[in-house]
Amino acid sequence: MYLFVDQLTNVDFSYLDPKRGLVGETWLADFGLQGALDQNSMVCDFGVVKKTFRQWLDLTLDHKLLVPSQSPCLSYQLNDTYIELSWKSQRGEMTLSVPESAITLIDAAEITPQSVAHWCADQAKKLMPNSVSQLDIEFNPEVISGYSYHYSHGLKKHDGNCQRIAHGHRSTINISKNGIRDFDLERQWCQRWSDIYVGTKEDIISENDSQIQFSYQAEQGKFTLQLPKHWCYIVDTDTTVEQIAKHIACTLKQQNQQDEIKVKAFEGIGKGAIYIC
Numbered sequence: 001m002y003l004f005v006d007q008l009t010n011v012d013f014s015y016l017d018p019k020r021g022l023v024g025e026t027w028l029a030d031f032g033l034q035g036a037l038d039q040n041s042m043v044c045d046f047g048v049v050k051k052t053f054r055q056w057l058d059l060t061l062d063h064k065l066l067v068p069s070q071s072p073c074l075s076y077q078l079n080d081t082y083i084e085l086s087w088k089s090q091r092g093e094m095t096l097s098v099p100e101s102a103i104t105l106i107d108a109a110e111i112t113p114q115s116v117a118h119w120c121a122d123q124a125k126k127l128m129p130n131s132v133s134q135l136d137i138e139f140n141p142e143v144i145s146g147y148s149y150h151y152s153h154g155l156k157k158h159d160g161n162c163q164r165i166a167h168g169h170r171s172t173i174n175i176s177k178n179g180i181r182d183f184d185l186e187r188q189w190c191q192r193w194s195d196i197y198v199g200t201k202e203d204i205i206s207e208n209d210s211q212i213q214f215s216y217q218a219e220q221g222k223f224t225l226q227l228p229k230h231w232c233y234i235v236d237t238d239t240t241v242e243q244i245a246k247h248i249a250c251t252l253k254q255q256n257q258q259d260e261i262k263v264k265a266f267e268g269i270g271k272g273a274i275y276i277c
């Protein structure tokens with residue numbers, strides 16, 4: 001018998017890519033289980049399936065940086081409970097030092113929905129009863145009819161995992177001018193923010209013509225990230241979605257002073273903030 005749970009949860013994370021560098025991403029997770037029926041005539045109780053895999057994905061992928069451990073772009077070392085790594089992509093080089101818990105090493109040459117699903121199914125199969133003979137996982141991006149952008153960031157004041165300096169999202173945005181959706185502005189913003197690191201000015205500890213280094217101490221430890229300047233967009237505030245919506249709206253207002261600008265900024269899927277000015 002085959003049991004499925006579509007869109008069991010979604011995961012928000014960043015990953016290292018050989019061409020794009022640091023990429024913020026959001027995927028929906030579908031699960032499938034092949035197995036014999038138990039004494040309750042079930043392959044496995046839906047409640048158990050959902051709770052088990054949601055918790056496991058929260059611990060393993062959500063708000064983490066996924067690193068393909070077999071990639072030639074990667075070099076890394078573990079120092080006690082910290083990981084230090086360097087990533088040489090076609091777009092430039094990035095270095096990072098973070099608590100080990102902020103990283104998941106995926107045993108693959110590249111991060112793709114398929115490689116991560118394959119790795120996760122291997123790891124998570126043992127969480128199911130022996131009567132389950134096969135676990136299938138599929139990751140898919142949300143179907144977005146308009147434009148979207150991929151961003152990474154870290155919220156040093158967050159008391160949960162959003163404090164990690166390189167986690168991210170794939171998000172859409174709705175921009176209206178005087179009550180009418182302006183798809184051209186949405187396109188422009190999403191092009192500007194494709195594969196961007198949105199950094200907070202006060203977290204910059206050094207900067208030269210080509211590189212920016214961010215560092216902060218948060219509850220989980222010290223986070224340090226050095227990136228090519230052209231991967232970054234710097235704001236004066238924290239990078240919560242509330243501040244992002246406000247920043248985008250105010251920037252567009254400066255260029256369109258006679259108009260009312262409304263920005264509905266998403267953080268991942270189905271949530272975000274609205275700012276009107």
Ligand SMILES: Nc1nc2c(c(=O)[nH]1)N=C([C@H](O)[C@H](O)COP(=O)(O)OP(=O)(O)OP(=O)(O)O)CN2
Nearest residue numbers: 012062063155158160162167239240241242267268
């Ligand atoms: N009001 C806000 N709350 C939170 C923000 C924010 O910008 N404004 N941001 C975050 C983090 O950036 C985080 O990445 C959000 O992801 P999310 O998946 O929603 O995190 P949760 O753990 O809260 O939700 P789960 O569905 O359990 O993963 C956090 N909060």
